[in-house]
Amino acid sequence: MIGEEAVVSTTTTRDATVISLRGEVDEDNAPLLARALAQTVTSGRPRTVVDLSGTPFVDSSVLHALLDARRAHAAAGVPLVLAGPLQTAVRRLFEVTGSAGAFRMADSLAAAMTC
Numbered sequence: 001m002i003g004e005e006a007v008v009s010t011t012t013t014r015d016a017t018v019i020s021l022r023g024e025v026d027e028d029n030a031p032l033l034a035r036a037l038a039q040t041v042t043s044g045r046p047r048t049v050v051d052l053s054g055t056p057f058v059d060s061s062v063l064h065a066l067l068d069a070r071r072a073h074a075a076a077g078v079p080l081v082l083a084g085p086l087q088t089a090v091r092r093l094f095e096v097t098g099s100a101g102a103f104r105m106a107d108s109l110a111a112a113m114t115c
Helices: 030-041 061-078 088-097
Strands: 009-012 017-025 048-058 079-082 103-106
Touching: 009 030, 009 088, 009 103, 017 030, 030 048, 030 061, 061 079, 061 088
Parallel strands: 017 048, 048 079, 079 103
Antiparallel strands: 009 017
16 A cells, blocks of 8 residues: 555553554554454453554455454453544445444544443
């Protein structure tokens, strides 16, 4: 993709691990997201939040990483929440694939920390 360089960053609070995506995230950067998500399952934090509000585009490789993480988090009893607001292309990926219902979603990072 041509556009803003992708960044996957992780921060921790007492209550959650927050993985933030910035820029256009595709198959070239999805492994970074997958590794970050895998590490959060064993972090000891009570929830993982993926902040998608800063990315205008994600592709199916990102969706695949999120679905894998959802399964791992469910098996470990750790909630995984996707935070928006979602930009149009990101929201559309969840709609077209019918995967929105598989995730707990929140309209903002603040809401994701409490849902």
